[in-house]
Amino acid sequence: METVKETEGAKTDINELKDIARRIRINLLRMLTNAGSGHTGGSLSAADIVTALYFAKMKHDPKNPKWGERDRFILSKGHAAPLLYTVLAECGYFDKSELMTLRRLSSRLQGHPDCKALPCVEISTGSLGQGLSIANGVALSGKIDNASFRVYVLLGDGETQEGQVWEAAMTAAHYKLDNLCAIIDRNRLQIDGAVEEIMSIEPVVDKWEAFGWNVIETDGHDIAKILSALNEAEKVKGKPTMIIAHTIKGKGVSIFEGKVEYHGIAPTKEELEIALKELEA
């Protein structure tokens, strides 16, 4: 049996975490521009959440990606692959130079995450609505083994329009999966427009509470608040927790913020210049 280790290089200094998130935004925009396509808006909106998870909250070991007691992270909104890759590279799972291969033929960095190509990705995603069910299976498996790991899963807000999400919502509550914490990146935009206009998901808090979940609302760009929500979730027994993280699509770059058109396109070279100026200021 392996002993429970502290997260490799875990950071609790909020300013340092903010700086990592800033670096991650810079790197993911560089990789997107280099690739010429990919999902900008939803990668930026979730950057602070995923930074908080990988650099402060989760126990994991980049030198031992398959460590049995590691906390699991499942990116149900698989189109935020650029964010996941940048975070994994920043953690040291692979060399940052590989980021420039995104979406190229034979690259391990597929358009959407491929766990066969890149084993530090827990499961391939990209088709929306499936990650929560998978996270439930991991959490149930942990329960029957009395394992200490926790399971984190990130969903898009538009993604919760998928029916399977609600099947899985029932399952997590039914099986009392308190070792599971789901997070919705509530950036309020989906490809075709505003979530509330395309297909309303409100009242989102009431819905998840009605399904038997502990629900926490937080500012998805305030790392200290994200961490306190994640810590609070860990204390709740007998039910899963859903963190509704209020975010801004394209967060961090003025020309992308709140712009639906940047859901699925990469920044041009000129746009990247503007973005880097803002992020490096």
Added chain:
Amino acid sequence: MVEMIATRDAYGNALTELGSAHQDVVVLDADLSGSTKTGKFAKKFPERFFNMGISEQDLVGTAVGFAITGKVPFASTFAVFESGRAWEQIRQSVCYPFSNVKLVASHGGITVGEDGASHQSVEDIALMRVLPNMTVIIPADAEEMRQVINVVYDYRGPVYVRAGRNKTPIIYGKDYQFKIGKAVVHHIGKDVNIIAAGIMVYFSLQAAEELKKEGIDAGVINMSTIKPIDKEAILKAAEASRAIITAEEHSVIGGLGSAVAEVLVENLPVPMMRVGIKDRFGTSGKPEELLKYFGLTAEDIKKAAMEVIKRK
């Protein structure tokens, strides 16, 4: 009289034995555990059985979660719902990442009977066969099913196994040995060879007996693994008889007949006929009535064999 056991019962028994031998076996069902026979496992190992309610997509996703934490999940429901309702989940989360999930679907084909078309899967093999990384198996009897369950536990990767609702004759003894991708050659005929799967294997053996009485040497091959298909066995049979019949309790589109045709047409085109459901939905009726209605009896196989021989 031959002994009769439903392959779904054989599944339930094999699964329970497997659960005793291996702690990593977990079983999931979507509110049909009494029918799929996973209920037997549930009774013995309640801590490793998970009823997901009526939610096939979540059933498959949850099974994937178990698989990626090192468990060997068996996920069961009716073939229609498992292969159809959860097809895209099987594609994205089981096949694409090569998850070690065993999908064992019961109530395959039209012999579901009275429940009618909504519950009779005539497309599941086609739907599963088209998926990269998927292995597709239809055991012909209870003994083959018992062995299949043990073999797929040892095999690492996605598998779809089809079980039937009704009692069917026992064909194989304990000396039989199932191997993934290896057809069971009962006999190679000089005049015609019948390549069958599932319940049609027994009917094909009966048809071959009848043909023998008429002086026709008909061979029978049990193609229990539809994918990866045993190309070598197909070509040997085609070489020997220059006429091939396929027999399946499934649409003639996309299933065993198509798989065999693909091999023949690219390698050794010979006259061929497919006994199966002719691009139609099922209907209510007694299983034996439906077999006649859809042309899936030993007599239908015999007729097709005589017809194909004429085309040589």
